[in-house]
Amino acid sequence: MTKGRHDMDGAGAVDRRAFLRGGAKLLGGAALFGVAGPGLLEACSKSKTTSTTPTSAGTPTTVNFGTLNFNLPWVPDVESGGEFLAKDKGYYTQQGFTSVNLIPAGPTATPQETVVLTGKALVAVTSLDSTAAAIQKGSPLKVIGTQYQKNPFCIMSQASKPLNTPQDMIGKKIGVQSVNDAVWAAFLKANNLQASQVTKVVVSFDPTPLAQGQVDGWFSFITNEPIQLGLKGVATKTFLLADYNYPEIGNVYIATADSLKNDRAKVKACMTAEIVTWRECISHPDNPAQATIKDFPTSGTIEAAQKQSVEQNKLIAEGDALSSGLFYITPASQTQNVATLALGGTTVTTSQLFDMSLLDEIYAAHSDLKPVPAQGTI
Amino acid sequence: MTATEAPKTPGTGAGSATGTGAGSATGAGAATGPGAGTATGPAPKVTKVKAQNNRSLAVSRLAGNLGSVLVSVLVMLVLWIGLLKLYHVQPFVAKSPQDVWRYLFTQRLDKVHALRSAAENRHVLFLHLKTTLRDASLGYVAGIVLALGVSCVFVLQRMVEAAFMPVALVLRSVPLIAMAPLLTLIFGRDLLAVAVIGGIVCFFPALINIMYGLRATPRSALDLMTSYGASRLTTLRKVLVPSALPSIFASLRINVPAAMIGALLAEWLATGKGSGAEMLTVQNTSDYGELWAAVVVVTAVAMIAYSVVSAVEAAVLARYAPDATGRKR
Numbered sequence: 001m002t003k004g005r006h007d008m009d010g011a012g013a014v015d016r017r018a019f020l021r022g023g024a025k026l027l028g029g030a031a032l033f034g035v036a037g038p039g040l041l042e043a044c045s046k047s048k049t050t051s052t053t054p055t056s057a058g059t060p061t062t063v064n065f066g067t068l069n070f071n072l073p074w075v076p077d078v079e080s081g082g083e084f085l086a087k088d089k090g091y092y093t094q095q096g097f098t099s100v101n102l103i104p105a106g107p108t109a110t111p112q113e114t115v116v117l118t119g120k121a122l123v124a125v126t127s128l129d130s131t132a133a134a135i136q137k138g139s140p141l142k143v144i145g146t147q148y149q150k151n152p153f154c155i156m157s158q159a160s161k162p163l164n165t166p167q168d169m170i171g172k173k174i175g176v177q178s179v180n181d182a183v184w185a186a187f188l189k190a191n192n193l194q195a196s197q198v199t200k201v202v203v204s205f206d207p208t209p210l211a212q213g214q215v216d217g218w219f220s221f222i223t224n225e226p227i228q229l230g231l232k233g234v235a236t237k238t239f240l241l242a243d244y245n246y247p248e249i250g251n252v253y254i255a256t257a258d259s260l261k262n263d264r265a266k267v268k269a270c271m272t273a274e275i276v277t278w279r280e281c282i283s284h285p286d287n288p289a290q291a292t293i294k295d296f297p298t299s300g301t302i303e304a305a306q307k308q309s310v311e312q313n314k315l316i317a318e319g320d321a322l323s324s325g326l327f328y329i330t331p332a333s334q335t336q337n338v339a340t341l342a343l344g345g346t347t348v349t350t351s352q353l354f355d356m357s358l359l360d361e362i363y364a365a366h367s368d369l370k371p372v373p374a375q376g377t378i
Numbered sequence: 379m380t381a382t383e384a385p386k387t388p389g390t391g392a393g394s395a396t397g398t399g400a401g402s403a404t405g406a407g408a409a410t411g412p413g414a415g416t417a418t419g420p421a422p423k424v425t426k427v428k429a430q431n432n433r434s435l436a437v438s439r440l441a442g443n444l445g446s447v448l449v450s451v452l453v454m455l456v457l458w459i460g461l462l463k464l465y466h467v468q469p470f471v472a473k474s475p476q477d478v479w480r481y482l483f484t485q486r487l488d489k490v491h492a493l494r495s496a497a498e499n500r501h502v503l504f505l506h507l508k509t510t511l512r513d514a515s516l517g518y519v520a521g522i523v524l525a526l527g528v529s530c531v532f533v534l535q536r537m538v539e540a541a542f543m544p545v546a547l548v549l550r551s552v553p554l555i556a557m558a559p560l561l562t563l564i565f566g567r568d569l570l571a572v573a574v575i576g577g578i579v580c581f582f583p584a585l586i587n588i589m590y591g592l593r594a595t596p597r598s599a600l601d602l603m604t605s606y607g608a609s610r611l612t613t614l615r616k617v618l619v620p621s622a623l624p625s626i627f628a629s630l631r632i633n634v635p636a637a638m639i640g641a642l643l644a645e646w647l648a649t650g651k652g653s654g655a656e657m658l659t660v661q662n663t664s665d666y667g668e669l670w671a672a673v674v675v676v677t678a679v680a681m682i683a684y685s686v687v688s689a690v691e692a693a694v695l696a697r698y699a700p701d702a703t704g705r706k707r
Contacts, residue, residue: 200650346492
């Protein structure tokens, strides 16, 4: 009897709590509106100023491409700030998509190559190494552009126990995310290191184990983990893979040969939106940082996002992009990248790997998108 | 997966495996009928016949297990081919049984497409498998030993059970992937971590099963022990544990695949060595041939180990708890 009454009390409490929670949600929503309101207005005015220069790419199209499935390179953070910004500002819908589904990747997600191959995503951002490995094994994929003209891969260590060169890693434990295995293996080969000489530890995305001394080194993006730890007060030392026999582009766009042929307009629309949004990221690095933190409040602090946004722009608005437009991979760069891949034992030809015809067509149709804006500051 | 398996296993036995075993056991039983009836000879002869029956029961159970393994291999092959066909999964990702066969036995070295020879493929797979087998054994032993100890304590001291059962539940219900960072921080990334992660996976189903067995001891046997003034420990040793043997073996059996999963998880989350880590690596280098072959090999090993444990179980139960098989019938 008493038990029954007790239970009923419990139910009542839950109801009250649920009711209060609902109320809080409403209040929270209102607060969000209050905060986001001016931000949105500001964003609109900004986009107006950028689009007053008549961009044919910016004019709304009447075609209907349905939902765009886009596989991000990593867990949601400002690395994909351009995509979050494009989603929030409707750059994808401007190109004819009704909506966009941004699929996160990460240390344990299905590899982007597989997601694209199986048709679950139209376009993905991934590493050149894993795509090249897939192409060598016969998968019908093409690299159609690159975000980073210079790859941000680095090995990060604690400043108190620094790893300054690849040779310093011998006998040490290095945390490597499984997504970066292809790069890691190739990098070791490029530096004449045996896999047995360095202990690879499979790690997740959070670099805390390095700070705690569980591992001696951490495979990182120079634009990401060192900034994260730096803001937590952990001093780090890094060396770039690019400086040790591993010059390569990074965060490449991929699509299947089939969609390049049969869904070409769709892929083109997606890439056009990508160019539009990343141009804005370069001139206004705060915008992708704000969009990321707004959409994914748990992805990190705004300070880290802003820093990373500025840092990654240096890799995007760089080298061949300045002369040939964002994401463009020139024939010379293609040859160099194929040579780098061969160091790691992945032998593919430039024509197997790259297809720049889509970017050629986009820049031919929208010459106004080609000049890379000056890198903004925060 | 194992959690949902656990509660139903003590009741149903080992599904099809014991089903066939029990079937042929009835045959053996019928054969003893006339023999025992006509002879009515001296007692030693009867025990000899009984022992023989027990042995034939064990043999027939083993045969039954092998039969069921064959059937399940067939079912798996049909499902494998059928599902891939039905859902039109990209052949680059989805490998067929023929592809796995080629990978393991007929593949020639092909540098252009980065394909190793079959011999080299097998070498790589078995290198990782050795590690995984060691890891699985570690987790298996850790989980079962702990479960045996804890379940005895729980059964003897209900208060302890009330206090510590929630801890066991937490171990089971918090995803290992969420606990992994903490576990690797405390236990490192070597064999200790393997034993802990594998142990956690095996512990809970074994605990529930063994406790069920210990509690299913016939009341009359307990009364007998009480009337002889036996201590609780003696009762545990002489009555509770022997009568829980069927449950103990059931958990030994269901924990074979669980231990494999535990080892793969530990390799994935902590050590970065063995089949578990390799499966993740090759997925990211799009080496789907090796991925599928590794899955097939690991599955085959788990099935073989399961059959071996079943055979041992049949032999031991035939000797120590012959009525256990009868009860299942």
